[in-house]
Amino acid sequence: MKYLGATMIGKSYFLLSLLQAGLAQDWKLHGPREVTAQEGSCAQIPCRYSYPSHVSNQPRIGIWNKEGGSGTSLIAFHSNHHEKESQQFQSRTWLSGDLKNGDCSLIINTIKREDAGSYHFRIEFDKVNSYSYFPRTQLHISDFTDKPTVAPVEIIAGKRVRLNCIFNTTCTGTAPALTWDTPTAVHGSVSNTVTQHGATLTYTSVLALTPSLRDQGQTLTCRLSYPTVSSEQMHILTVQSISSHRWKAGLLGAGIILSVGLSGLFIFKCVKKAKSTGRDQTACQQVSRDTPGKQWDRSRERMGMKQETKTKHSANEHEDPTYENCEIDWALRNQKKKFEEITLNHNIHVHQEDNIYANCNFDEEAMYGNV
Structure with a gap:
């Protein structure tokens, strides 16, 4: 009798394991094993998850946990109760997508050194249908080295010109600020735009001005700023006079004419040689x-x-x-x-x-x- 009971328990445990394994096939997560972010900027951990179809219409709660010391964990994000989030992460985390659409991507703003560590996502439908997804994602923090770029452009005295300062990022967290620092002698107007191409966000700041020869050698600075870090890119004005610009254009035209003339002479000699x-x-x-x-x-x-x-x-x-x-x-x-x-x-x-x-x-x- 004891043997029969042990056999039944063993079979039940085996069937339960098979059932859990079958259900686990419906609980899947797609995300990177490692992510690197620069200190002071924002970090994004891409994440997409799936779940059994029988719970698709139920309300859900998304939770991101960060592993702490001694096997403990900190709540980095809680979709329903932000007060449950660890003090370290409060007001700095949110989801970039919609949980109902299977998007669980996490955004962490104003990255700190202590944010480095291992993160994993958990979904809760009810007390029975909940699941913690693995493997975890390791977040690395590096120094802030990003800089904006100033696109080169020809500058002619008395002619209106537009200088573009550009910065690209894939993080949709707190937007960086692009500003211009110009000498008091250089007058211009600034306009800012943001465009998106796929996963890349392009921030552009345009400085429009009409330079004069007196502005030759003046330094313009485009500054990229986050709440706790910043960087800059300098641009030195090289102003051409109108006469110098025309002289260069004339020289270019003469070069083109000379090239065409030499080509014609070469063709003439070839034809003459063929007729010889x-x-x-x-x-x-x-x-x-x-x-x-x-x-x-x-x-x-x-x-x-x-x-x-x-x-x-x-x-x-x-x-x-x-x-x-x-x-x-x-x-x-x-x-x-x-x-x-x-x-x-x-x-x-x-x-x-x-x-x-x-x-x-x-x-x-x-x-x-x-x-």
Whole structure:
């Protein structure tokens, strides 16, 4: 009997464990394991949770706990009773989303060093349907290093200009303040805007002014401020005169014109070089207009110059002047023989102009050696 009772208890415990495991699958939380925030700014712990469908229409309470020493915990946030929140967190925490939509993201403003630690979220529907979500999120605190940025812009004397000071953040807690510090001699107006792109908030402060040459070298300061910390970005005015601006614009235009001109010249030379392949035909037409006698004289002259170069090279190699004129005489004889054969075959007078030489049948090596 005792054995049977023990068996029943064991089975009941096993079934209860399975039931709890099945229910636990409906209790889920999505959030980061670690978050880092800068001291004095705000921290955001992203959080989304799910729960069983049978409690979806019931009222709920969201609680964020921070683990303390000796296994104790501090209430960092309580959605229904803020007076239950630890003194350390009162008036500094809230939720950025709606618990009914499954958003449990926690905001902590004016971060302090003692805020570092482990945090976890708990949801309570009633005494039976409550759940503490794990794993916990570890919050780290670092020094405040954020700075705004001043977008560069060209500044011309007498021309209205807008200087933009910008700061980006993903924390939706207490908004930072952007302000301008300007010398008394610099007069301007300031306007501030906030825009959101996805999870990023962009704070912009615009300083509009009309600078003069007297403002050259003046220092403008954009300051980013939270309740307990601040930082700044300086901008030194570099004011150009109108004449200097026009001179630079003219120089830029001249550079562009010069570049275009050089490009055109390059293209012209390329086209000219491409057309130079027709020079042989032009030279051949020039030869056809000469009389056979003139052609012979030109050929003999060019042949003599070429052979003289070869003879000098040959003399240097053999160091023997005996054959210095042999190659020239032999080439001239061959060329003269060709000329006599052409004249005999066509039966023309040496002084008669004709187009029989249009195809340049003379020795091409001698005729076009310098073309």
